[in-house]
Amino acid sequence: xxxxxxxxxxxxxxxxxxxxxxxxxxxxxxxxxxxxxxxxxxxxxxxxxxxxxxxxxxxxxxxxxxxxxxxxxxxxxxxxxxxx
Amino acid sequence: xxxxxxxxxxxxxxxxxxxxxxxxxxxxxxxxxxxxxxxxxxxxxxxxxxxxxxxxxxxxxxxxxxxxxxxxxxxxxxxxxxxxxxxxxxxxxxxxxxxxxxxxxxxxxxxxxxxxxxxxxxxxxxxxxxxxxxxxxxxxxxxxxxxxxx
Amino acid sequence: xxxxxxxxxxxxxxxxxxxxxxxxxxxxxxxxxxxxxxxxxxxxxxxxxxxxxxxxxxxxxxxxxxxxxxxxxxxxxxxxxxxxxxxxxxxxxxxxxxxxxxxxxxxxxxxxxxxxxxxxxxxxxxxxxxxxxxxxxxxxxxxxxxxxxxxxxxxxxxxxxxxxxxxxxxxxxxxxxxxxxxxxxxxxxxxxxxxxxxxxxxxxxxxxxxxxxxxxxxxxxxxxxxxxxxxxxxxxxxxxxxxxxxxxxxxxxxxxxxxxxxxxxxxxxxxxxxxxxxxxxxxxxxxxxxxxxxxxxxxxxxxxxxxxxxxxxxxxxxxxxxxxxxxxxxxxxxxxxxxxxxxxxxxxxx
Numbered sequence: 100x101x102x103x104x105x106x107x108x109x110x111x112x113x114x115x116x117x118x119x120x121x122x123x124x125x126x127x128x129x130x131x132x133x134x135x136x137x138x139x140x141x142x143x144x145x146x147x148x149x150x151x152x153x154x155x156x157x158x159x160x161x162x163x164x165x166x167x168x169x170x171x172x173x174x175x176x177x178x179x180x181x182x183x
Numbered sequence: 184x185x186x187x188x189x190x191x192x193x194x195x196x197x198x199x200x201x202x203x204x205x206x207x208x209x210x211x212x213x214x215x216x217x218x219x220x221x222x223x224x225x226x227x228x229x230x231x232x233x234x235x236x237x238x239x240x241x242x243x244x245x246x247x248x249x250x251x252x253x254x255x256x257x258x259x260x261x262x263x264x265x266x267x268x269x270x271x272x273x274x275x276x277x278x279x280x281x282x283x284x285x286x287x288x289x290x291x292x293x294x295x296x297x298x299x300x301x302x303x304x305x306x307x308x309x310x311x312x313x314x315x316x317x318x319x320x321x322x323x324x325x326x327x328x329x330x331x332x333x
Numbered sequence: 334x335x336x337x338x339x340x341x342x343x344x345x346x347x348x349x350x351x352x353x354x355x356x357x358x359x360x361x362x363x364x365x366x367x368x369x370x371x372x373x374x375x376x377x378x379x380x381x382x383x384x385x386x387x388x389x390x391x392x393x394x395x396x397x398x399x400x401x402x403x404x405x406x407x408x409x410x411x412x413x414x415x416x417x418x419x420x421x422x423x424x425x426x427x428x429x430x431x432x433x434x435x436x437x438x439x440x441x442x443x444x445x446x447x448x449x450x451x452x453x454x455x456x457x458x459x460x461x462x463x464x465x466x467x468x469x470x471x472x473x474x475x476x477x478x479x480x481x482x483x484x485x486x487x488x489x490x491x492x493x494x495x496x497x498x499x500x501x502x503x504x505x506x507x508x509x510x511x512x513x514x515x516x517x518x519x520x521x522x523x524x525x526x527x528x529x530x531x532x533x534x535x536x537x538x539x540x541x542x543x544x545x546x547x548x549x550x551x552x553x554x555x556x557x558x559x560x561x562x563x564x565x566x567x568x569x570x571x572x573x574x575x576x577x578x579x580x581x582x583x584x585x586x587x588x589x590x591x592x593x594x595x596x597x598x599x600x601x602x603x604x605x606x607x608x609x610x611x612x613x614x615x616x617x618x619x620x621x622x623x624x625x626x627x628x629x630x631x632x633x634x635x636x637x638x639x640x641x642x643x644x645x646x647x648x649x650x651x652x653x654x655x656x657x658x659x660x661x662x663x664x665x666x667x668x669x670x671x672x673x674x675x676x677x678x679x680x681x682x683x
Contacts, residue, residue, distance in 0.1 A: 102391070125606045162384050163384030168388060284674065284677070290350065291348065
């Protein structure tokens with residue numbers, strides 16, 4: 100089975116909690132580790148683009164669920180990708 | 184038609200048993216037939232030449248095909264085992280590699296009941312092995328080698 | 334009323350042949366540590382991402398077993414430290430058979446030594462311990478005499494309010510012209526009274542005569558056999574993870590724990606981003622976030638107490654940034670009789 104990140108952009112408020120809570124993002128970018136938005140997205144799993152969460156390098160995702168926990172509006176989920 | 188082939192196979196088995204010194208009563212018991220039929224067969228009566236010819240062709244199939252064909256005709260695993268054993272005169276030697284995980288797939292698959300598990304390893308009783316190689320094909324770890332003894 | 338569907342995440346694989354072989358996976362006991370996946374000789378098991386399984390709601394089971402690949406050999410069941418995989422042959426668990434290697438792991442409470450303090454029950458991460466205790470009868474631990482002179486008593490209720498053992502009761506009533514009192518009587522429950530004499534000292538009219546015999550003469554007329562707390566201990570061997578919390582916290586060393594694996598657990602503080610996934614994944618409560626002594630103080634990102642670790646590797650598998658390294662150096666198990674099994678078991682060592 101393949102579990103991976105799925106976004107629900109229609110629910111997203113663009114708060115960026117997922118971006119800064121993501122341990123992979125914060126390891127890869129000093130800005131994110133400091134709580135800001137990243138300057139580049141080439142090693143970010145997700146960023147907020149035009150006010151909406153957008154998946155980027157999902158192959159880096161460790162499927163830990165931290166972003167899912169941090170999202171206040173359930174706009175991100177870890178789901179079985181084969182179902183969709 | 185299947186019945187005719189079965190009689191052909193039983194004929195071949197009866198002849199083979201007679202060669203090995205069994206009397207008609209014993210043959211009848213082993214092959215689950217009545218004694219007079221055995222007597223007729225051994226004297227070449229009540230048996231069509233064609234059936235015997237077809238049975239001979241089947242007997243000379245590769246061992247797996249012979250076994251599965253006999254089973255398909257007889258639909259009885261015990262009778263299949265008896266006929267196949269009697270009509271096979273080749274011996275086989277088995278070797279189980281150390282990669283055997285004792286899953287028991289071989290012993291479940293063996294129609295000749297030749298495989299048992301012993302101390303977390305499969306063990307093949309060469310006496311019963313008919314050389315069909317089904318166990319080797321099913322083995323998930325390719326641990327079984329069976330060779331013909333010349 | 335809203336009903337929530339409980340999804341059955343257990344998995345069963347079976348084969349009937351010479352024997353009936355049955356593998357059963359109990360999702361509730363699984364920590365998604367990945368040991369079964371490592372040991373499976375036919376790669377029939379896939380363990381789903383540990384973090385996703387322990388942290389987010391999933392409809393799927395922690396592991397997938399490909400029933401067309403599974404050879405029903407039983408190895409996964411023998412390596413699982415959490416009893417989540419059970420393998421039966423003809424209805425009998427292979428854990429009962431000497432043919433199959435069995436992890437040497439156990440947690441036992443010595444009833445002779447146990448004082449039924451319940452520390453272990455509260456500390457046990459999977460709540461596998463139950464301590465049922467029967468306290469001594471209070472009246473058998475003290476002795477004395479108490480008497481209230483009803484003629485002197487003015488029903489003020491001070492003694493009733495002050496009694497720490499709630500042993501004094503006044504029968505309050507409405508005063509009438511026939512009986513202009515507020516109480517029809519005062520009663521001392523001798524089974525509850527501990528003869529502390531607070532009532533006697535507090536009584537404004539000296540209506541209470543009481544004496545504690547234990548204070549004056551010692552324990553001479555008490556039976557010391559009545560003092561002890563009796564009880565029974567119970568460890569649920571199915572849910573117990575043999576982490577050793579109980580053994581460590583027991584004040585009287587009544588608990589003995591044997592652990593299935595030996596090894597080391599290393600966490601790179603530099604790589605760790607403090608996401609908490611490992612803390613949630615660990616069934617043994619080995620990991621925690623340390624609290625700084627004063628606010629703003631600097632502490633290590635994550636604290637490990639390795640003495641509770643059984644080296645299952647769930648944390649390592651859960652960590653999204655590979656900050657954790659679990660090394661297993663030894664499996665404590667009964668003799669492995671097969672070379673193939675030995676090789677498969679060696680796959681979990683590094």
